[in-house]
Amino acid sequence: MLALNTNLQKLVSIAQKTEKTGIGLMSGTSLDGLDIALCRFKGSGLQTKFSLINFITIPYADAFKNEVQQVFAHKEASLEKVCLLNEYIGDFHGQLVLQALNGWGIKPAEVDFIASHGQTIYHAPKRRHKQPGYSNGTLQIGDGDHLAVKTGILTISDFRQKHIATGGEGAPLALYGDVLLGSKIGENRILLNIGGIANLTWLPADGNYAGIVCTDVGPGNTLIDAACRKHFNKAYDEDSKIAFSGNINEDLLAALLDHPFFSEQAPKTTGPELFSLAYVEAAQQRSNTLNISNEDLVCTLSAFTAKTITDFISKNFEADNIRIFTSGGGARNIYIIEHLKKALPLVAIKTTGDLGIDPDAKEAILFALLGNEALCGESMAIGNNPAVLMGKISFPL
Numbered sequence: 001m002l003a004l005n006t007n008l009q010k011l012v013s014i015a016q017k018t019e020k021t022g023i024g025l026m027s028g029t030s031l032d033g034l035d036i037a038l039c040r041f042k043g044s045g046l047q048t049k050f051s052l053i054n055f056i057t058i059p060y061a062d063a064f065k066n067e068v069q070q071v072f073a074h075k076e077a078s079l080e081k082v083c084l085l086n087e088y089i090g091d092f093h094g095q096l097v098l099q100a101l102n103g104w105g106i107k108p109a110e111v112d113f114i115a116s117h118g119q120t121i122y123h124a125p126k127r128r129h130k131q132p133g134y135s136n137g138t139l140q141i142g143d144g145d146h147l148a149v150k151t152g153i154l155t156i157s158d159f160r161q162k163h164i165a166t167g168g169e170g171a172p173l174a175l176y177g178d179v180l181l182g183s184k185i186g187e188n189r190i191l192l193n194i195g196g197i198a199n200l201t202w203l204p205a206d207g208n209y210a211g212i213v214c215t216d217v218g219p220g221n222t223l224i225d226a227a228c229r230k231h232f233n234k235a236y237d238e239d240s241k242i243a244f245s246g247n248i249n250e251d252l253l254a255a256l257l258d259h260p261f262f263s264e265q266a267p268k269t270t271g272p273e274l275f276s277l278a279y280v281e282a283a284q285q286r287s288n289t290l291n292i293s294n295e296d297l298v299c300t301l302s303a304f305t306a307k308t309i310t311d312f313i314s315k316n317f318e319a320d321n322i323r324i325f326t327s328g329g330g331a332r333n334i335y336i337i338e339h340l341k342k343a344l345p346l347v348a349i350k351t352t353g354d355l356g357i358d359p360d361a362k363e364a365i366l367f368a369l370l371g372n373e374a375l376c377g378e379s380m381a382i383g384n385n386p387a388v389l390m391g392k393i394s395f396p397l
Helices: 006-015 062-069 079-104 144-151 160-165 174-182 222-232 238-245 250-257 277-287 294-316 334-343 362-376
Strands: 019-027 033-042 049-059 113-124 137-141 155-157 188-194 197-203 213-219 322-327 348-351 392-394
Touching: 006 362, 019 079, 019 362, 033 079, 033 362, 049 079, 049 362, 062 079, 079 113, 079 137, 079 144, 113 144, 113 362, 137 160, 144 155, 144 392, 155 362, 174 188, 174 197, 174 213, 174 362, 188 294, 197 294, 213 294, 222 238, 222 277, 222 294, 238 294, 238 334, 250 277, 250 294, 294 334, 334 348
Parallel strands: 019 113, 113 155, 188 322, 322 348
Antiparallel strands: 019 033, 033 049, 113 137, 155 392, 188 197, 197 213
């Protein structure tokens, strides 16, 4: 019998370790920076024991953001730019990983694997693109081979493609980590992530996997942030100061809510391809609100995010003893959280910090967990999601 090559021998050795150290990388639609979570795992599946060792978000420079925004969420973009950015981002993210490890005093050889989400540049579920003969599609760039070579660490990447290949929409992948880290028998839980897009996972108290729902519900921070950049030259609405200084325009809010996405059956996915400033301007034209103040616009967009979340929860979950655990940048948006509490007065709302999961680090942690599952887990059937292990493996050499 032929022996395994060195790379495969190392892969088997890592997979068989009782304890693994992995890095989860997340770069979201907000393009704030790269989230880097250094995690330790014991076991897999429902027996997974997890701890967060270190976490950092390394902000992106404006020049990098501008490069990515040339191809981000555009139906038409330079194919050459997409090609070049795929290689560049993989190498760049590798540099940032090495920077983080150096700051923590940890050598790359002490890390078993990197699990990288990559940078989404286009998300095209069939329900949106409606092109005959084509299924769901999504594209994340930031090549895993470049990451592996730059860092010298085994890298697992491109997680969303397996989900699509087996009939899913490629999102939200939070489902698998939420179930493994957030479920509790006897308690109905919603893990609500408010990133660029808002998504949630419903974890019923009976523990029945068939009843679990994981879905996007609408915009999170993406429209608020875009309006802040355009009208106030700010990356986001810090402490919701702009939203609190304005008033909700009910006509505009009604127009923003007037879209088929909100009545589509879950699970469903969306992105900035739909919820963009062009979407807002079209709603303003329909509602004759193009001349409202910029403060009122940001206030109304904040209310829009909050209402799409609360409407979805109210319409779909009629259970007692619900607890919501928030994460993502929107978990710090005071305006949104206050609206959630007012609209859902009987629901306890906390952050995932109460579950021992850093709200800022949650998505990076979940990809590290998916990496651990890819190495030593078994596929799990959850709700109507495909039972798959996701991720493509890249060796350093």
